[in-house]
Amino acid sequence: MNKKRAVILSTAIVFSFFAVYLRLTDLMILSHKRLSEKAKLQHIKVEDIHVRRGIIVDRRGRELALNLELESLYCDPENLKLDNEGAKKLASAMSKEPKIVLAKVPAEGRFAWIARKLEDDTAEKIKELHIKGLGFLTEAKRFYPKGELASHILGFVGVENQPLEGVELRYDTYLKTTGGKVFFRRDASGRTLSSGVDIEAKGNNVVLTIDEGLQYLVEKELDKAMVRWRAAAASVIMMDPFTGEILALANRPSYNPNSPGSVSISDRRNRAITDCYEPGSTFKIIIGVASIEEKVAKHDTLFDVSKGSIDAGGKTIRDVHKYGILTFKEVIQKSSNVGSITIGMKLGKERIYKYAKLLGIGEKTGIDLPGEVSGWIRPPEKWSGTSIGAIPIGQEVAATPLQMLRVYSAIANGGFLVRPHVVSEIISPDGQVLSSLRDKEVKQIISSKTAETFKDILKSVVEEGGTGRSASVEGDEVAGKTGTAQIINPKTKRYSKEKYVSSFVGFVPADNPRLAMIVVIYEPKGQIYGGVVAAPVFRDIANQALSYLNIPRGKDAYETPLLVAK
Amino acid sequence: MIKTGNRRNMVSFIIKPLVIAFLLFSLFGLVWLRSHVVTLEYNLSDLEKKKIECLKERKMLLAAKANILSFGKVEASLSKNQGFVFPDRIRVIHVKKQKESLPYKASLDKKRLIKP
Numbered sequence: 001m002n003k004k005r006a007v008i009l010s011t012a013i014v015f016s017f018f019a020v021y022l023r024l025t026d027l028m029i030l031s032h033k034r035l036s037e038k039a040k041l042q043h044i045k046v047e048d049i050h051v052r053r054g055i056i057v058d059r060r061g062r063e064l065a066l067n068l069e070l071e072s073l074y075c076d077p078e079n080l081k082l083d084n085e086g087a088k089k090l091a092s093a094m095s096k097e098p099k100i101v102l103a104k105v106p107a108e109g110r111f112a113w114i115a116r117k118l119e120d121d122t123a124e125k126i127k128e129l130h131i132k133g134l135g136f137l138t139e140a141k142r143f144y145p146k147g148e149l150a151s152h153i154l155g156f157v158g159v160e161n162q163p164l165e166g167v168e169l170r171y172d173t174y175l176k177t178t179g180g181k182v183f184f185r186r187d188a189s190g191r192t193l194s195s196g197v198d199i200e201a202k203g204n205n206v207v208l209t210i211d212e213g214l215q216y217l218v219e220k221e222l223d224k225a226m227v228r229w230r231a232a233a234a235s236v237i238m239m240d241p242f243t244g245e246i247l248a249l250a251n252r253p254s255y256n257p258n259s260p261g262s263v264s265i266s267d268r269r270n271r272a273i274t275d276c277y278e279p280g281s282t283f284k285i286i287i288g289v290a291s292i293e294e295k296v297a298k299h300d301t302l303f304d305v306s307k308g309s310i311d312a313g314g315k316t317i318r319d320v321h322k323y324g325i326l327t328f329k330e331v332i333q334k335s336s337n338v339g340s341i342t343i344g345m346k347l348g349k350e351r352i353y354k355y356a357k358l359l360g361i362g363e364k365t366g367i368d369l370p371g372e373v374s375g376w377i378r379p380p381e382k383w384s385g386t387s388i389g390a391i392p393i394g395q396e397v398a399a400t401p402l403q404m405l406r407v408y409s410a411i412a413n414g415g416f417l418v419r420p421h422v423v424s425e426i427i428s429p430d431g432q433v434l435s436s437l438r439d440k441e442v443k444q445i446i447s448s449k450t451a452e453t454f455k456d457i458l459k460s461v462v463e464e465g466g467t468g469r470s471a472s473v474e475g476d477e478v479a480g481k482t483g484t485a486q487i488i489n490p491k492t493k494r495y496s497k498e499k500y501v502s503s504f505v506g507f508v509p510a511d512n513p514r515l516a517m518i519v520v521i522y523e524p525k526g527q528i529y530g531g532v533v534a535a536p537v538f539r540d541i542a543n544q545a546l547s548y549l550n551i552p553r554g555k556d557a558y559e560t561p562l563l564v565a566k
Numbered sequence: 567m568i569k570t571g572n573r574r575n576m577v578s579f580i581i582k583p584l585v586i587a588f589l590l591f592s593l594f595g596l597v598w599l600r601s602h603v604v605t606l607e608y609n610l611s612d613l614e615k616k617k618i619e620c621l622k623e624r625k626m627l628l629a630a631k632a633n634i635l636s637f638g639k640v641e642a643s644l645s646k647n648q649g650f651v652f653p654d655r656i657r658v659i660h661v662k663k664q665k666e667s668l669p670y671k672a673s674l675d676k677k678r679l680i681k682p
Contacts, residue, residue, distance in 0.1 A: 062632070062635075063628065063629075063632040064632075066625065066628060066629055066632065067625060068625055068626060068629055069621075069622040069625055069626075138622075143629050145629050145630075145632035145633040145636065146632070146633070146636045146638075147636070147638075149636065149637075149638070184611075185607075191608060191611070192611050193604070193607040193608060193610075193611055194607045194608075194610035194611040194613075194614055196610075199614075199618070200618075200621070212636075212637060213637055216636075216637035216638060216641075220638075474655070474656055475655060475656065543655060544652060546655060547652070547653050547654070547655045547658065552660040553655060553656075
């Protein structure tokens, strides 16, 4: 009996062990892969690394574009418990209509965005509703703390932080960074253990050549000019004539990059580099430079413009006043059309074209912003009979304000054609300078002697008897040139008699230039002349900019020492 | 012989429990260390969460600071409330640093005090 029991017991034990063995075989060999993956899912939490764009700062390190961490609301439609009352409360928290909110919830699926990048207080209100099936994810929102300031330089990004304009677009490869995944271990209650890995990946930072203070002064004066002249648009560019660093660049109309969709596309256009205009009398500098370089004229060569008009290919071009006999210097100072055309005829179309191209007309300047156009000047073989009477006075030519500023900068810096740029350095998140984008070599295109001669001529434009008198800055000499150009009416294909472009371009202090600047006002009302409309804007900006930069006044910069030695 | 056997028994009597105690202690130590490491990892994880929150707050404050310090706001605030104006260049006087104009400094050089 006992033996029988022992056999039964031992058989039961053997079978039990065999069952355990089979189960272990199943768990450890047959189902190993499936079970280990399931365990991984339970123990390991995978999160995306937060990818953040680098910040953009001005030349003095002041933040112009940075990132905010905001919460986005999503729903899990399969688990969402949202009745009518809940929908009303949710819509109220979001300050929206319930039907708009409900339209974002699909009938099926496991994930759908309801609202992206909510303000903190809105997110808190929604959290307090405790609606099952709603969740939050943190996302980065690009924020431009200065609002409209420098918007045409900075550009903006879309809702997914994809670059759409300006420096954001041009320097996207530096600003953005790659993401990845971080693995966290977690326990049964969902608590995560430290991974020891930084969950945020930052892009490189971009240092602009822009100075926020100068940019503010430019935009303030530009706004005043827009109101004063009820203009359709306006642009101002301020540049260091020796390095090509853009210190300020502004256009009107403008927009706030925090809400770029609230304005039309045309308001977002960076007119200073994307729009061409006929430069008018400011183009006479090219004829002047060419004639001095080619020894066609000297500053004291006399030109008889007493007739007050000249015939060019059957078209008569007139001066505003009859001047009599003018020296070359006075032709530029008084902006005589007849004198300029006479010089142009002496030069001939090939040499005019050669010097226009040499000074960068019809060529992109290479500025590091998207959308720059090249402008145009027809090659000599395509000139019409009237072209020789039009091109020397800045008609039949299209240039951007930046191209014209570059030409005048070449006079300011002794004959070098600089490359304008808005970014000076790329800096890594830990502060290392990755690349310096300053040009090492600049090409000299005209002799320094010609540049000096023309500097004197441009100074006379702002002196008594010149057209740019109202650009003069007290305490410093200004060199520059006014421009008044008609706009072609697209319907009639002829020059409009009402619409003009008024401009002033120059540099200050004339003998030791620190700032080169162009002011272009499109379609001013009441007055049309560059000397009346644009020159005062130049003066007001230059006055404040020199003060801001702490540049002493020229001749009487230093007063007698006030400290008494006793 | 008897003495030797007794000594062996004594040694094994003492060593055996010690070894067992040591093994148990080591085992306990390992478990304790492991649990301590896990606790530390939890603490680190909590601190990391706090760090993320602080960084978020820092970003918000940085943005607010940049916004408040924008030139437009500063000028508007100072000109309205404090009566500040943008400096007029004509009224700014730059004083050149010159040796002669340094304030008079009395010398305490002993040599000067010695009468010839």
